[in-house]
Amino acid sequence: MARTTHIQQILDRLPHQPGVYQHFDLNGKLLYVGKAKDLKKRVTSYFTKQQHENGKTRLLVSKIADVKWLITPTEADALLLENSLIKEHKPIYNIQLKDDKTYPFIVIKKEPFPRVFATRQFIRDGSEYFGPFPSVKTMHTVLELCRKLYPIRTCALSLTDGNIQNGKFRVCLEYHIGNCLGPCVGHQQSDDYEKSIDAIRFLLRGNLAEVVRLLEGQMKSAADALAFEEAERFKLSLQSVRKFQAKNTIVHPTITDVDIFSVVQDARCAYVNFLKVQNGSIIQGHTAEVKRKLGEENQEVLEAAIVQMRDRFDSHSKTIYTPFDVDLALPGITCHVPKRGDKLRLVELSERNAKFFMRDRQKQLEQTNPEAATQRVLETAQEDLRLTSLPIHIECFDNSNIQGAHPASACVVFKNGKPAKSDYRKFNIKTVTGPDDFASMREVVYRRYKRLSEDGEPLPQLIIIDGGKGQLSHAMEALEELGLRGEIAIIGIAKRLEEIFFPGDSLPLFIDKRSSTLKLIQHLRNEAHRFSLAHHRDLRSKAALHSELDDIPGIGSVTRHKLMAHFKTVAAIRQASETELLEVVNLKVAKNILKYFQASNP
Secondary structure, eight states: OHHHHHHHHHHHHOOSSOEEEEEEOTTOOEEEEEEESSHHHHHHHHHHOSOOSSHHHHHHHHHOOEEEEEEOSSHHHHHHHHHHHHHHHOOTTSOOBSOOOOOOEEEEOSSSSOOEEEESOOOOSSOEEEOOOSOHHHHHHHHHHHHHHSOOOOOOOOOOHHHHHTTOOOOOHHHHTTSOOOGGGTSSOHHHHHHHHHHHHHHHTTOHHHHHHHHHHHHHHHHHTTOHHHHHHHHHHHHHHHHHHHHHBOSOTTOOSEEEEEEEEOSSEEEEEEEEEETTEEEEEEEEEEEOSSOOOHHHHHHHHHHHHHHHTTOOOSEEEOSSOOOOOOTTOEEEOOOSHHHHHHHHHHHHHHHHHHHHHHHHHHHHOHHHHHHHHHHHHHHHTTOSSOOOEEEEEEEEEETTEEEEEEEEEEETTEEOGGGOEEEEOOSOOSSOHHHHHHHHHHHHHHHHHHHTOOOOSEEEEESOHHHHHHHHHHHHHTTOBTTBEEEEEETTTTEEEOTTOOSOEEOOTTOHHHHHHHHHHHHHHHHHHHHHHHHHHHHHTOOGGGGSTTOOHHHHHHHHHHHSSHHHHHHOOHHHHHTTSOHHHHHHHHHHHHHHOO
């Protein structure tokens, strides 16, 4: 009662202002940080809803013992403040990027004759940092290109004017092999050195077109001055830049200074991909795994991840492309959902990268922790098929017949995503005449679950019918007759387009062809088909091997084998005398054989 009163007092005091709210538990531990256009309406909604749709949200609300808030001038300020608080405190119910390691940067150091080198430390001393680079290999490739194009120093000497004029340094090996022009001994002046730094700055910002223009100008000027060796050096540098540009330019060159974000998700995690484009070149790409703490939808995940990833990668792009509308409320930022052309292809590329990353993570999980991988598949299936419980026990039915002959059916059972072959069942159709798949499906479903109910055996969480709406509706009739409607989830899968049908819904569900849910359903369907065909093949084989001897009283399989071993053919047995038959069988059986063949040949 004290907790309820305290929360109500807080709700009464909350202002109708934009801001950030924080939920705490009884021990003062921060549980969740959120933003709001209207603090009073947003926070009150947690406690006034009769039923929260998500179980994790219900759990969060049950733990809230205190609420604090901060008012901000605008919703945009609330968004930025929310991000800062999440980074600082890492509340357990907030979306957070999983990997939070320090990425490498390339820095142009603020000093006389600036150095250009790789670093993982971001020091705010006026130096310029470019990156971060998620791939160390990519970072070294860019750094090597800069040094190959422009000879700059790699030493850490303090190249002040006084030190140079006093002759404190001597040239090193880098000077002798042409990688440095010797600013330490005054062989290269500061303004000439700064031109190289400016060009490197252009390159690191992705402005390769400007670098190409600059090198072309320098090459032409050197050639006009008959400095052919220098012109050749500029030409080789130009070729290196164009080769580097060819590897990175995959979009239209007019698309510049743009961030692209996309998101895909499974039952537990979302995967957000980020691409950065400068002058038609993708200069950065990264995918992060995001823990879904409260079952957030894609839009909510992406809105939170965009702010965090732009902050991490220090992006100041004014334009963002996303696959759907997002509400960021960031001042000066335009969010755009491309519909066609190169812009749409960029978003599709981002989505493909996110999907690849997700599948790769799932494969890694399968290799390192098969049980966790199975749990993830089942949770994804539960979400995709809108099931109320985890489908630990699944059964699938399939019919087989050839023009109505020897109709048969089979049921396969999967437990924890794997075949439980000892629980497979075969069915001979008893009440149906002719090729009637619908009635056959109704019979076997009725017989299967009548038997399980009578024996007190556990029922499956999901039934899969190999067939479309017709087979599914007849299977539902069987469940209704048994009083099991609503007790077991049931779906049908049509072979042609892999359509998933639900009872009473005329429109099918199409699941992503690469999803683990569809692969699980296909595995069940294929296994049921294989098992049903094997059963049907056995029935046909038994019918084909039926002998006249089987219709004679007193002859079983052992006697039949003795007779065939002795006489070789049924025709020989037909022509045998009583004396010849008595060599193999007793008198009673011999008389039955003679009587049978005499009656069949009057």
